[in-house]
Amino acid sequence: MTHVVTEPCFNCKYTDCVVVCPVDCFYEGEQILFIHPDECLDCGACVPECPTEAIFYIDSVPEKWHDYIALNAEMSPKCPNICEKKDRRK
Template sequence: MAHIVCEPCFDCKYTDCVVVCPVDCFYEGAQMLFIHPDECIDCEACVPECPVEAIFHEDNVPDEWKEFTPLNAEESPKCPVITEKKTALEGESCSGKS
């Protein structure tokens, strides 16, 4: 089982979640973060850290964001791992804290 980064992360890329991940399973794409499903240990440490509530357990991904489950699996291997907090993009759809 794994957690999935969904649409609220797009154009935001808050990285509060990556610093609490014990297995470094977050990967940085150009517009959002991804979780590698084979590396996630389902610890849920990242979930409360996301200020835009973009991270869901794969069994609880809202129907309108189901396409993010395969997207995380496809994109995470193509992106560099991210383990340190960075400045968020703060796009128009982004609401939360930095």
């Protein structure tokens, strides 16, 4: 199982969630972060750190954002890993 980054992260300027991840399973797309589903340990450490409330346990992803489950799985292997907090992304 995994956690999923959803729509509220789109154009987010924060990376607070990535620094608490014990396995560095976040990947940075051009406009959104992704969680690699095969790397996520489901620890949930990232959830309270997300100021936009964009991260959900896979079984709790709101219906309107279910497409983000596949998007995270598809895009995370294609994007660079991010494990350090950045100054607010531009």
